[in-house]
Amino acid sequence: MTTPKPFAPAARHRLMRLRGLVRKEWLQIWRDPSSIAIAFLLPVVLLLLFGYGVSLDAKDVPLALVVDNPNPDTMTLCGHFERSKYLRPVYFVNMRHAQQAMLRRQVSAILRLRDDFSRENLQRRGTIQLIVNGTDANTARIVTGYVQGVYARWLADVQQRRRAFPPPPIQVQHRVWYNANLRSRNYLVPGLVAIIMTLIGALLTAMVMAREWERGTIEALMTTPVSMGEVLLGKVIPYFGLGLGGMALSVAMARWVFDVPFRGSMLALLAGSVLFLLVALGLGLLISTTARNQFVAGQVAIIVTFLPAFILSGFIFDIRSMPWPIRALTAIIPARHFVTILQNVFLAGDVWPLLLPSMGVLALMALVFLGLSYRKSPKRLD
Amino acid sequence: MLFRVLALVQKEFLALLKDRQSRFVIIGPPIIQLVVFGYAATFDVTNVPVAVLDECNTLLSRDLTARFVASPNFQLVARLEQPGQIAPVLDRQQAMLVLHIRQDFQRKLSTLGTTEVQLILDGRNSNTALIVLGYAQGIIEEFNATLRRRRGRLAQVPAQVVSRAWFNPNLQSQWFIVPGIVGLLTLVVTMLVTALSVAREREQGTFDQLLVTPYRPYELLLGKALPGFLIGLVEATFIVLVAVFWFRVPLVGSLGVLYLGVAVFLLSAIGVGLMISSLANTQQQGLLGAFLFLVPAIILSGFATPIANMPPAVQKLTLVNPMRYYLVILRGVFLQGATLEELADQFWPMLGIAAVTLAVATVMFRRRIY
The missing domain is CATH 3.40.1710.10 (abc type-2 transporter like domain)
Incomplete structure (x- = not known):
């Protein structure tokens, strides 16, 4: 290590060679424009599709109403259901038909108003039964909440007109911070940006090294005086540029197409994005250098990037709800840290106590992935 | 003919499994992911x-x-x-x-x-x-x-609305998610096996050799499709076993309907995979195609967020997604004990997708790349 190399290249030469490599890579990208499409077209298409398509806000939920004995009170209650933005009542003459409709997934819940349902009797009867389809547990919970909400409003209405019931002893006032209207899109869209950029990073780089190996062009590169580090750097630089462009496009869409509030600073956003891109590209390069054929590189890219980012990143499933071993495991998923950064920068602002650890982990991962790809690509043919 | 096709199938299995890396990729990750995702993917909030x-x-x-x-x-x-x-x-x-x-x-x-x-x-x-x-x-x-x-x-005190949930009385989201993961992983595995396979042979030039053999195009297709089908079937079986015995998700319906659903879904997924594969000239294009199908197919399948919440245009788009039907079948059979008759409207579209994609794949097989 300490012996001076007789022909140690000057820094000037190294820079020149790097420039040549970047140019080569850039020409390759330019002549097969699929990379450019991946970096710019893909985020736009996917974000539009998923931004609108992925939502946890149930609306127009079909609710079966079975009214045993229509009277003025059931009429006003049904009126409340008709006016609800979230529920779409469907009337059935008896329970059997309603239950069949539920089995055929035509309605998500059944509310039965028995023949003694009326204001006067409400005080004597303890419960009104709602049957929900529990297959989708989350939607079932949301629908229950909607029905109870409509019923409570109807009760308040009755109470105002008739002074029938006294108000409850303790009333709840709730305020939701960061997302006052509980719009699921506000937290899903920043998460989607992270998922989409994970994909883009992997797609851009997962096959570039394997391609050189498989086509034998790596041999041509090796006969030149460039070092392996320079080859890798020559590959990272142009793809990093492409990725950053795609990222800027996605963030702009989140802000202006999907109206997600942006409460943090550009600095935090930029720092997070740069770090995350380095990790994503580094991971792609690592896959592509360790798997010497494109077939396996492609398979590994599919397995280790998309599904973990989708399920373990906190994009949709809250990490705080996972059992602790899984929670610990999510620490090694790069997208998880980027989701934390994006959700905070968009919704809460620069909460540095949350941002800094995530950024630190991303920086560490970038070093590890890029370092490993360097170590794993020996400059010789076996 | 059967014998000839079997020879092809054997060749495909060799190509898939002879490489240690490739073998691990097909078997290892689905098992690990099933267990991790089964615990991770939850909407339940505790503590x-x-x-x-x-x-x-x-x-x-x-x-x-x-x-x-x-x-x-x-x-x-x-x-x-x-x-x-x-x-x-x-x-x-x-x-x-x-x-x-x-x-x-x-x-x-x-x-x-x-x-x-x-x-x-x-x-x-x-x-x-x-x-x-x-x-x-x-x-x-x-x-x-x-x-x-x-x-x-x-x-x-006024009467309260009290809800009772059918099919999942405690509203555990694991019961909803784990059958979904069965679908997720079968799809991923079949895509892994099929989507790059023709493109690889094209790139390596071995596909031309296949084309000069006396095989008919549909025989070639069968040779490519069967390994995916068999691997998919074995992995689906394994995943269902884990869902029932490890995660304790009730399997109320009949195994016959479940397996019919698995088989029809595999046909449609293989069709899509082979179609992508036969359209791609290079493996990179094949990978891109696989991703471009896989990601929307999973995110817009109803796996995590209901299709009913999507805007109508996106809902229409999901009609060509075989995952969408498969998930309804899986959840229907697992939790509701749905019968074939109740699920018929889910089977037909998948068969349609399978027919169209397999036909396109057969035709595109013969395409010369130069």
């Missing part, structure tokens, strides 16, 4: 960290706080002294909920007969916030009932 700011500090307010502490859903993480402490606790996600009881809490109740508490929630994950709000309201409702009983005003 909600809650902070209490009790400015009233009377018997009544302490009683209310105690109910939150005693609830299995909540976990008290901090007692705050002043309103200024609310922001940092929520910002740093130390608490998801702050229960704020104001100074005049008890006084209002004794003078006006009704009083207020304030709940402040972390809305960064709006779904979690909604669930936490539901839990908290439940506790306060129960407390209200106790207060009324103490005052002997039971007669004036």
Whole structure:
């Protein structure tokens, strides 16, 4: 290590060679424009599709109403259901038909108003039964909440007109911070940006090294005086540029197409994005250098990037709800840290106590992935 | 003919499994992912960290706080002294909920007969916030009932809407998610096996050799499709076993309907995979195609977020997604014990997708690349 190399290249030469490599890579990208499409077209298409398509806000939920004995009170209650933005009542003459409709997934819940349902009797009867389809547990919970909400409003209405019931002893006032209207899109869209950029990073780089190996062009590169580090750097630089462009496009869409509030600073956003891109590209390069054929590189890219980012990143499933071993495991998923950064920068602002650890982990991962790809690509043919 | 096709199948299996890396990729990750995702993917919220700011500090307010502490859903993480402490606790996600009881809490109740508490929630994950709000309201409702009983005003309590869930009485989201993961992993595995296979042979030039053999195009197709089908079937079986015996998801319906669903879904997934594969000239294009199908197929399948919540245009688009039907079949058979007749409307579209994609793949097989 300490012996001076007789022909140690000057820094000037190294820079020149790097420039040549970047140019080569850039020409390759330019002549097969699929990379450019991946970096710019893909985020736009996917974000539009998923931004609108992925939502946890149930609306127009079909609710079966079975009214045993229509009277003025059931009429006003049904009126409340008709006016609800979230529920779409469907009337059935008896329970059997309603239950069949539920089995055929035509309605998500059944509310039965028995023949003694009326204001006067409400005080004597303890419960009104709602049957929900529990297959989708989350939607079932949301629908229950909607029905109870409509019923409570109807009760308040009755109470105002008739002074029938006294108000409850303790009333709840709730305020939701960061997302006052509980719009699921506000937290899903920043998460989607992270998922989409994970994909883009992997797609851009997962096959570039394997391609050189498989086509034998790596041999041509090796006969030149460039070092392996320079080859890798020559590959990272142009793809990093492409990725950053795609990222800027996605963030702009989140802000202006999907109206997600942006409460943090550009600095935090930029720092997070740069770090995350380095990790994503580094991971792609690592896959592509360790798997010497494109077939396996492609398979590994599919397995280790998309599904973990989708399920373990906190994009949709809250990490705080996972059992602790899984929670610990999510620490090694790069997208998880980027989701934390994006959700905070968009919704809460620069909460540095949350941002800094995530950024630190991303920086560490970038070093590890890029370092490993360097170590794993020996400059010789076996 | 059968013999010839079998020879092809054997060749495909060799190409897939002879390489150690490639063998591991097909077998290892699905098993690991099934277990990890089965625990990770949940909408259930437990142990909600809650902070209490009790400015009233009377018997009544302490009683209310105690109910939150005693609830299995909540976990008290901090007692705050002043309103200024609310922001940092929520910002740093130390608490998801702050229960704020104001100074005049008890006084209002004794003078006006009704009083207020304030709940402040972390809305960064709006779904979690909604669930936490539901839990908290439940506790306060129960407390209200106790207060009324103490005052002997039971007669004036209005009836409550009480919900009972069919097919999943405790509303565990694991019962919903794990059958979904069965679908997710079968799709991924079949795509892995089929989507790059023709493109690889094209790139290596071995596909030309296949084309000069006396094989008919449909025989070639069969040779490419069967390995995917067999691997998919074996992995699906394994995953179903784990779902039933490890995760204890009830399998109410019949195995026959379940396997018919698996088979038809595999046909359609293989069709899509082979179509991508036969259209791609290079493996990179094949990989791109696989990703471009896989990602929307999973995200827009109803796996995590319901299709009913999508805007109508996107809902129409999901009609060409075989995953969408497969998930309904899986969940229907697992939880509801749905019969073939109830699920018929899910089978036909998948068969249609399989027919179209397999036909396209056969035609595109013969395409020369130069």
